[in-house]
Amino acid sequence: EFMRVKGVEVGVILGTALVYMYAKNGSILTARKLFDEMLERNVVTWNAMICGLASHGHVEDAISLFESMKKDGVVVPNDVTFIGVLSACCHAGLIGVGREVFCSMKDVHGIEPKIEHYGCMVDLLGRGGKLLEAEEMIKRMPWKPDVVILGSLLAASKNNGNTEVAERVVKEILTLEPHNHGARVALSNMYAEAGQWQEVLRLRKTMKEEKLKKAPGWSLVAT
Known part of the structure; x- marks a missing residue:
């Protein structure tokens, strides 16, 4: 608000930095307000907001924003986006949603899961008591755990x-x-x-x- 009063233009780079800062520090409402007001957003902007929501327990909002990102179609999700969404699923124990999101990475978006994504899934399955499935997930990894x-x-x-x-x-x-x-x-x-x-x-x-x-x-x- 101070910058608006002073006539400072909040472009995508500055706006993204502010969204990231507010979201990381837990000022989710401020971050979301700024995010919604931005005329232009890049993948880093979306990731900052999604990951911020996920890390502070706003699971439904994080997943909803991810769906909006896909529906909007202007910006394509990347590997960081999926870390945020899978982390949200992990926080809420959403095993079914997590499975779908993980599988969609390669099948729908053409993104090869990295060790961080496998780690999220192992954590999600383990927290949900799916120990054997988590163990199988580790065995299927292209790398040694x-x-x-x-x-x-x-x-x-x-x-x-x-x-x-x-x-x-x-x-x-x-x-x-x-x-x-x-x-x-x-x-x-x-x-x-x-x-x-x-x-x-x-x-x-x-x-x-x-x-x-x-x-x-x-x-x-x-x-």
């Missing part, structure tokens, strides 16, 4: 009390990081919660043999 994605599935396994999936995930993590004692600690805690004390002792023996100390710093993804 990183510790972040595996950690997301490990967290979901813990929340669902599924030690079988957790065992497989920890094995994968240790392949990438042989001295990742945090993964072993997480699995040991799961065994303890399930009353599998023999497994707890076995794992602690392994950790002791490798001179690994229990580290409280291992943080599972919060759900």
Whole structure:
């Protein structure tokens, strides 16, 4: 408003920067008002608004804006757009919508999903208790999973009390990081919660043999 009073023209570059700033800082209403008033928007503008809505819990608005973007047809979604939409689905546990959006990337929009998109889907499926589907998603990835994605599935396994999936995930993590004692600690805690004390002792023996100390710093993804 100050810039309008001073006669400063808010073009697409400045407008996009302001939308991004307000949305990132949580001033969603201000960001949306500015977005709606912009005469010209590029893909970065749309992404700033969609991602801002998603990250601050305005899931329905984020998905609705994505649909408006497609219907408008002036600006084509890119890979960042889909990260925002998939993140929104993840926040709200919209597994069905997330599946459709993910599949449409390549089938409809010709965009090859990147590891970040697979990560969103693994998180979404894991949070929804679809552990085996999340595990299959990881196996279908064109790349080897990183510790972040595996950690997301490990967290979901813990929340669902599924030690079988957790065992497989920890094995994968240790392949990438042989001295990742945090993964072993997480699995040991799961065994303890399930009353599998023999497994707890076995794992602690392994950790002791490798001179690994229990580290409280291992943080599972919060759900």
